[in-house]
Amino acid sequence: MATQPTRPFPSVDRIAHFAAVESLCETYGRSAVIDAIRAVLDAHRERVSEPGYLSPSDNELSLQIADRLQQRATPRLRRVFNLTGTVLHTNLGRTQLSSRAIEHASMAMREACNLEFDLDTGGRGERDSLVEDILIELTGAEAATVVNNNAAAVLLVLATVAHKREVVLSRGELVEIGGAFRIPDVMRSANTRLIEVGTTNRTHPADYERAIGPKTAALMKVHMSNYKISGFVAHVSELRVARIAHEHQLPLIVDLGAGSLIDLAAYGLPKEPVVRETIASGADVVTFSGDKLLGGPQAGLIVGKKALIDRIKRHPLKRALRVSKPVLAALEGTLLAYRTPDLLLQELPTLRLLTRPLSDIEALADRLLPLVSAALGAQWQVNVTPVSSQVGSGSLPVEIIPSMALTCRPTSAKVGSALKHLATEFRRLPVPVIGRIANDALVLDLRCLEDEHAFIAQLERLAAKGSS
Template sequence: MSHDDPRRRIPRTDVLLADPRLAHARERLGAGVVREAVTAAQERARRGELEPEDVAATALAALPERASSMTPVLNATGVVVHTNVGRAPLSPVALEAVVDAAGYVDVELDLDTGARSRRGAGALAALRASVPAAGAALVVNNGAAALVLATTALASGREVVVSRGELVEIGDGFRLPDLIASTGARLREVGTTNRTHLADYLEAVGPETGCILKVHPSNFRVAGFVSSVGLSELRDVRRPDGSIVPVVADIGSGLLTPDAALPDEPDASTSLTDGATLVTASGDKLLGGPQAGIVVGDAATVETLRRHPLARALRVDKLTLAALEATLRGPVPPVTAFLHLTAAELRPRADRLAAALGREVVPVEGRVGGGGAPGVPLPGWAVEVPVAVVERLRRPEPGTPVVLARVEDGRGLVDLRCVPPERDADVRRALVAALADLGGSSPS
């Protein structure tokens, strides 16, 4: 390498890492990430792709904006419980609780005595208070885990009786029969796809029956010549020896008490009152909290689940417990607020956005999402944009928020239902940029 070779001017790694800008990034993102960016920039300079004086700036520009690879998005799809963007957004009080729990906390410690205590006692107490009919509660890591734990503890090596009309497939191709099979239980199917009667259950129950399973088909609807058996009819079904068969009701979406806006959606309180021994549900759907599997019901049966070895493998961490407790004790979570927004409340916001962009407002129907209340429309308004704008909103220029809109009937729709009002200006900014990039005209 000659003395005038520009590669001699490439800064050493230690000099670059001492640069105040990169040193600050190292504190925020970690030494490994920053060193990797520095090394890559140095290699580009050695290949002559950039000037040695630009190495530090190039390394800095290559660093991610956030410590996590996940990108925050504004949900303008009109789908409230959107699985692909993390289902329920946490409330401000739940976020505060997560931050508080991120350090050392008394998750399994009695501060009065210094002895070990029941894990997540606060969250469990809040859950019981929210479902007064429950004798006890348990929290695991998701709704499927709650169902697997219940059937494993009650029916491993025995039979689970379930209607053929309730053998559902949930997200990503997972099917109820496969989940039950994984527990070591045997599935005993009764009835037909569209009609199941009490007699079908009574004929199937025998000495090998571990439990009866009732599954709410939350992501589809069957209409017409149909019949099913309610929990009140199953509450006293007995084995030949006279023992009562426990009934597990998987309600899916996590509604704890009735909601007039969702009249056909089962809730935990009513299900227990009607005769369910246990109710299993998700915490990050209609409940509006973190991902969690909720089990409420008969105290002795819940204790059976809690003491099963599988419960240890399925338990939740302190952050989930903190967020769940704050969601249960705090004000109305975002999911509930979004679900109850009326078209009249949404119209002024849509009008302001449309006026700022020079676009049109059109009537739309949002959706509950997350496999809940599939037949319930959420009337509202949206700003119509070219379809190409929807894609552009997902991949904006740096510094512009990512906005998710939807395409329907060949048109792009920006629905503000699930956007906090204080973020409307951010949606407008993203749309102005997207329209400008695609050659559309809009006021600034």
């Protein structure tokens, strides 16, 4: 407890010699401890004039200094339980990497490696060559390169192919991705002029034909990965647009957004464009993400005709947008999994979570129900409820995946404040639990909960705090 109201504060040097504070130097170093002492003293000096203020005891000062040091040493990036129902949640880091990808990235960070060294010739190599061959193998393209995300991939392609020239794109494909980042903005950044054709809901082959002129550099298709138009609609296939482009000696650029290296329908999931099929349809350059349906780290993959990819590699922006060695290693580790397709479900967390059997999730919900109910107490009604998960990150935007959740509803009248308080308490756990509030309940979708024991181990903290 605080002691006398006007006791002079001890000097920095005296506090540094408190036994409890001296021991902190072994963990944090003396300079950090001294900085913490000064910061704690400054905070108290600012409060001296407050009514009822009481000076801290030596023990309290020691505890406050230790707390400050611990907070400053604790990383802000933390593990969380994603119980939102969105598997590839952009705000929660999207893809969970495979063990092979993690181990390969760890090696690259820990050891010297042949990032840009050709082991065959003993000369300088190119970092893209580490994954180019396997990308060619998996997509059927002639060449490939990698940058730090798909938006960068689109920017680089346009800057290379269509600088100060025109690109023709259907008005219905002028998508906006997360953070209000829009395709027209990317084009302006690449100093490319957008030529819109068709209408929001209907575009025809003749629209592309009429838009082609002497300043046209390319035709472009953008996969509508984060929305869908239904009703009176008409779209022109990549195959047809490719034919129109090639008849005019122009390239076709296709931005797949998420992109997939496999047919997801084979795993019981809705159909998404497959990169190999897009290349086969005549696309000259295809861009797609590494950290969405592919199941790897954040990266933008560019595959296509060798002549165009070679130009893209030589563009000055390429170096500015290149990926680091841990990302490249994680990407290679991920891509290697696709050489053993029969084992993909076991190896890639994204595919495993998306295809997790509903019966397994329901059994998990039944096991957790009594434990969560006991932790929350009589003030909360907890039930097992069927819900719908989604892929997330702009992939399969209108498709839902059946799942099971624990729904927590307050028995009191103050529903809104009680739900916000409970959601906050879940977020304050050692491994924060992130759910969603919907239909007057806190919904904990269990599709992505694999570490059952770690989740259960911290429920007693909820019970100790009380939940309302």
